[in-house]
């Protein structure tokens with residue numbers, strides 16, 4: 001029996017998480033209206049619909065910035081994990097707010113006329129060759145479709161049916177969407193406004209997101225370029241913690257999680273068969289590696305889920321030389337029994 | 350502490366204590382940050398201008414209608430001043446004035462006022478009965494004014510639609526509003542030229558072609574961009590017209 005598609009249950013944590021999310025959205029929208037009204041000169045006001053357009057647009061941009069920060073931050077501290085595993089909720093909320101923004105824009109700016117709204121949206125400004133006049137609307141439309149695709153396939157059902165690889169590739173498009181949105185805001189709203197606050201905010205969001213990813217990339221780039229034949233260096237024996245793993249990235253193939261459990265080292269693929277969760281960030285519970293995402297389990301010695309389940313991941317040979325741990329870069333067939341290496345036996349030190 | 354105590358598993362019903370504490374703090378921090386961001390982003394927006402439009406406040410306006418270059422009504426404003434009010438319908442469109450039918454006669458138009466400073470536009474009521482022939486004699490003061498040539502000029506500014514700028518939208522200029530302004534002008538609403546900076550601009554010039562007729566659709570690509578326009582300025586009562594030629598338009 002395979003786990004197959006299984007709906008993930010609601011937990012008190014998820015409820016609290018969503019409550020915060022809802023509260024955050026409401027706080028932003030209400031305060032945005034209040035401060036917009038307060039910021040206007042006497043006798044002037046912005047139209048409520050146009051305030052709502054600016055509020056929803058800026059909020060979805062901020063939320064996307066937040067979403068993109070969670071992944072790299074979680075590489076620096078485990079405490080971000082709860083945010084990581086519930087990132088999708090923020091993603092779907094972001095899409096809903098972007099949808100509101102798009103609907104208001106289409107109705108307000110492009111509607112109320114005999115001209116087709118989509119003609120107005122995409123053809124009213126043909127100045128694609130000009131920086132100053134660039135039709136920022138088209139960038140927003142493209143980003144919106146990416147967010148739509150992601151929100152529509154965000155459910156576990158799609159993850160199970162597209163397979164973790166394709167699903168992940170699809171969801172990497174979020175970076176394209178973010179880049180498009182930076183352009184959309186810069187060539188649109190920011191260009192129109194006189195305050196320095198806006199270019200500074202958008203610029204720092206873009207810098208923050210790219211800087212974080214570069215820093216996290218450096219952090220997790222393990223020195224796997226030290227080779228012993230097919231074997232790559234993992235870490236010194238002393239760097240291992242009981243019940244936890246060190247993760248290495250071979251030059252090709254899936255990342256490898258090398259676990260220390262009861263004084264023995266064993267290596268399995270880092271990729272959970274359920275939804276691609278990072279097994280190396282999990283813990284050994286009841287002699288099984290437990291995926292931190294939804295708790296699928298795999299035996300250390302053969303990469304198989306305990307009965308009655310039938311998931312299996314690849315296993316790898318491990319060896320220790322001069323106090324340094326190496327792992328074979330070539331995976332064995334998923335589910336292949338591979339004897340763990342004892343740190344206390346002769347074969348170790 | 351058991352294995353599970355500080356290990357967060359997404360599906361698990363128990364959240365480790367350390368995670369709960371971090372999550373509460375981070376959550377509160379994020380909420381505060383969200384509020385700060387709303388204040389900063391909302392509060393720093395440019396002014397929307399002093400335009401107003403109360404769509405529900407339908408009034409009857411007596412005066413003399415003319416269709417060219419754009420539909421207008423010479424009328425007495427609520428404060429008694431005689432003005433040239435431009436006419437629009439409720440949406441981004443222009444009411445059809447079958448001018449011959451009302452030539453030389455006083456009419457009554459039903460509609461709501463869109464105003465910005467001294468500028469007035471009447472958004473006519475959305476029904477067939479928005480205009481009717483008025484009975485009684487024509488007061489002299491409302492007679493269409495003679496036109497007066499003020500010479501040629503070269504001006505820098507932005508092409509906008511009068512309806513939005515008078516108060517239908519706030520803000521009503523710039524790139525974000527470009528597509529909307531294009532729709533309005535395409536539908537026959539009078540395009541205007543505002544000399545930058547907008548804030549210090551008290552008068553606006555209504556754009557017509559060289560002969561004083563409505564501008565062609567060729568003007569549309571230039572809407573909301575920074576422009577240099579040259580032409581002849583003509584005054585007709587309280588309205589300034591800029592007679593110009595789209596082929597001489599220059600982006601700045």
Ligand code: FES
Nearest residue numbers: 272274275277291
């Ligand atoms: S990804 Fe769901 S349990 Fe591993």
